[in-house]
Amino acid sequence: MILPFLFGLALSSAPGYGPPVAFSVAALNQEEVNERILRAGDDVERLIALAATLKSEDNRDGARAAFRRVLEIDDMNEKAHKGLRHHLYDGKWFESYAKLSKYRREEAKRMKEEHGLVRFEDAWVPVLDVPFLRMGWVKVNDSWAHPRIVKEKERVNKLKEAGFQLRKDDMSWVGPDDFDKWTQLLWKCGEDWLTMEEANKFHSELGQWWKLGGNYFEVYSTCKWEIADAARAYADLIYPELVRLFGKTPEEPPVFVVLNDLTQYNAFAAGDQATQRQGAEFEGFSSLHHSFFADMFYDNTEPPYIYKGPGVGYWDESSSAWGPHSVRHAVAQSYCDQIDRSWNTISEVLDQSGGGQAGFDNFWKEKDIPRWLRYGAASYVERYADDRFLGLGKSGSTVRDWAFSEIRKDGLRPLDEIFEFKLSLDDIESSSKMIHEAGVVVAYLTYSSDPKVGEAHDAFKNALKNGEGVSEATQAFQKLLLEREKEIRKYIGV
Numbered sequence: 001m002i003l004p005f006l007f008g009l010a011l012s013s014a015p016g017y018g019p020p021v022a023f024s025v026a027a028l029n030q031e032e033v034n035e036r037i038l039r040a041g042d043d044v045e046r047l048i049a050l051a052a053t054l055k056s057e058d059n060r061d062g063a064r065a066a067f068r069r070v071l072e073i074d075d076m077n078e079k080a081h082k083g084l085r086h087h088l089y090d091g092k093w094f095e096s097y098a099k100l101s102k103y104r105r106e107e108a109k110r111m112k113e114e115h116g117l118v119r120f121e122d123a124w125v126p127v128l129d130v131p132f133l134r135m136g137w138v139k140v141n142d143s144w145a146h147p148r149i150v151k152e153k154e155r156v157n158k159l160k161e162a163g164f165q166l167r168k169d170d171m172s173w174v175g176p177d178d179f180d181k182w183t184q185l186l187w188k189c190g191e192d193w194l195t196m197e198e199a200n201k202f203h204s205e206l207g208q209w210w211k212l213g214g215n216y217f218e219v220y221s222t223c224k225w226e227i228a229d230a231a232r233a234y235a236d237l238i239y240p241e242l243v244r245l246f247g248k249t250p251e252e253p254p255v256f257v258v259l260n261d262l263t264q265y266n267a268f269a270a271g272d273q274a275t276q277r278q279g280a281e282f283e284g285f286s287s288l289h290h291s292f293f294a295d296m297f298y299d300n301t302e303p304p305y306i307y308k309g310p311g312v313g314y315w316d317e318s319s320s321a322w323g324p325h326s327v328r329h330a331v332a333q334s335y336c337d338q339i340d341r342s343w344n345t346i347s348e349v350l351d352q353s354g355g356g357q358a359g360f361d362n363f364w365k366e367k368d369i370p371r372w373l374r375y376g377a378a379s380y381v382e383r384y385a386d387d388r389f390l391g392l393g394k395s396g397s398t399v400r401d402w403a404f405s406e407i408r409k410d411g412l413r414p415l416d417e418i419f420e421f422k423l424s425l426d427d428i429e430s431s432s433k434m435i436h437e438a439g440v441v442v443a444y445l446t447y448s449s450d451p452k453v454g455e456a457h458d459a460f461k462n463a464l465k466n467g468e469g470v471s472e473a474t475q476a477f478q479k480l481l482l483e484r485e486k487e488i489r490k491y492i493g494v
Contacts, residue, residue, distance in 0.1 A: 033062040037069050044070055048079050055083075131347035136304045146306055168213035169229075170199075200224045204260060206268055206277070213253070215239070217331060220310070221258040227315050227323070231258045234324055235331045238381045242335045245377050245446065246369070247461025254334035257294065257312040258327055265314040269294075280312065282360050284425055288432045290314065290322060291329035291378070293337065295363065298350075307346050309337045311378070325382050332378035339464075340374075342366040368470040370478070372421035372438045379439025380446065400443075403436065404492045411494050412437055415485045419478055441481065444488045456480045 033054065040046040051066035063083065070080035076093070087094045090107070094100035104119075111117045117124040120133055132144040140150060156173070164173040172188050174181075181188075187199035194202060203210040209220045210228045217235040221228035235256065243249055259265045269286035271279030279296060286292035291313040299306040311333025315323030345363040364371060383403040410433070418438050423431040445457055456477045463473035481488070 029059070029062070033059065033065055037066055040066075040069075042073050044073055044077065047073075048083075051080075051083055131343040134347040134351050147304065148302070148306060166213075169225075171211040171213050171218065196225060206259075206264065209257070216250075216253060217334065218253045218255045219258060220255060221315075222260045222264060223258055223315050224260075224317070227260075227317070228258060230324075231256075231315065231327045234327050238328055238331060238385065239335075241381055241385050241446075242332060242377065245380070245442065245461075246336070246339060246464060247458075248339045248465045250335065250338040252338070254331075254338040255308055255310045256327075256330045256334040257297075257310050258323075258330065259312065259314040261316040261318075262314060265290075265312070268312065283423075285423060285431075286312070287425065288423065288428055289329065289435060290326040291333065291382075293333045295360075305350055307341075307350075309341070309346075310334045311337075329378045329382040332381050333374070336369055336374045336377060340367050340369045368464055368467075368474075370419070370421070370474055372419050373442065375421065375435050376418075376438030376440075376442035379436045380442040382439070383436065384439050384443035385446075404440075407433075407437060407440055407492055408494050412440060412489055412492065415441065415482050415488070419482075440492055441488060444484075444491045445481070447491075448484075448487075450484065450487070452480060453484065 036050055037047065040050055047066050047070045051063045051070070054060075054062035054066060067080040067083040070077050071084075074080070078088075081088065081093045084095070087097060087100045089100055089104070092103070094103060108119060111119075111124055112127065115124070116127055118127050118130060119125075120130050125133060129144070136147065137144045138147050138150060139145075159173045159175075163176045165179075166172075167174050167182060170187055174188070178188070178193075181193050185196060186193040187196065188194075189199055189202040202208060203225075204222045206222065209222045210225060212219045212221070212225075212228050212232045214232040214236045216239040217232070219228055219232050219235065221231060223231070257268070259268055265286065269279060269281050269284075269292060271277050278298075278300075280294035281292055282295050291311060294308070294310050294312045297308045297310060297312075299308055311330030313323075313326030313330035315327060342363045343366075345360075345366055348362075367374075384400050413434065418434060418441060421434065421438065423434065425431075445453060448454070456473075460470075460473045460477045463470045
């Protein structure tokens, strides 16, 4: 028994013995498969059946050979392609996912370059349409519209037909049966009609705020009604200044938020885990100033959510002198974002297909208005603009005089640093000052009599309004201002 075993072991380990035997078996198997395929001829159904039989016999190579023969006869045969695990895309079959991916990359590049189209789900669509499709918007008169807003407009039309009137002092629709309550200066809060004192208390909570409509803006406020009304007046007053700066006007009234004190301001910015209220900002820059941009504020009362992106300030009765400053800054932030939305990033956030710091960086890269100019405009209307709505500052001087004196204390940093506009919570004092240094540049731009500055500014406004060549116009605009740095310093006396 031992000798035959050792002899067999010696044969199997000797060079040339094992592999030729295995090769011969494989060769015989392949010959048999080839004969069976030949016998099937051009009968596709018979070949498909043969492939299934070979697969059941665990002869996968044979099955693939049968499927390949089918494709020689019918190159679009679905069963054969699926048997070979090919990928169907755009009416074409691809032998591997790598080949499919290469095709899709080349196709995407060609479609975008030649037609301005990108793939969205199963269709080719214009690049600019993707964010709105992603958010579930609808086309109305060739323009994209949020379905909730469309529904609200339909509701409003029905109310008008029924004789309701809009009360812009709280943005409520009052029916004919309640006109007497309107004249009595009662306010509809939920299902109840309340006195002014009661209504002020009701609206002092976040989310239950007053809503007042102005000529150009809408204000959400937890302040007393008279303060919210004053905020509305300030917003309408500075609107022409913002139009003069940017040349582009909002399609819908921008919303800004005015809260009743610093505590509520901080709570709104930070959010509340206990009530699952999301924070209103990403970067935490509410601590840099008494106003901030709420880049994470949505109307999430029902899906699909509506992005608001308002400027937010506060007006505390106990220190009311700073309230108008905060309001004006917030108004400008709202205006700037309304005319320069980052729809692609916003849609990715809502779709949860983007996020984190990378997603937020894209939010700012997507914008046409450089960040220094946006914050500079907010600072400008807060403290450097026309004295007729800024009023007096310390010791009877104008607010602008006082604001310039604040900048002169430590001087104006180089303009190229202002244009980079790197705000940081690591140096709150410096970042806060940089916001107002950007305001100085905007003030110079607004009041300069230099014709070249005016031409560069007009070129930027036209590009922004038309949506073409904004980057080039911005670079030219900033280059000219850098050349005028000495004049800007002279303008404020530094």
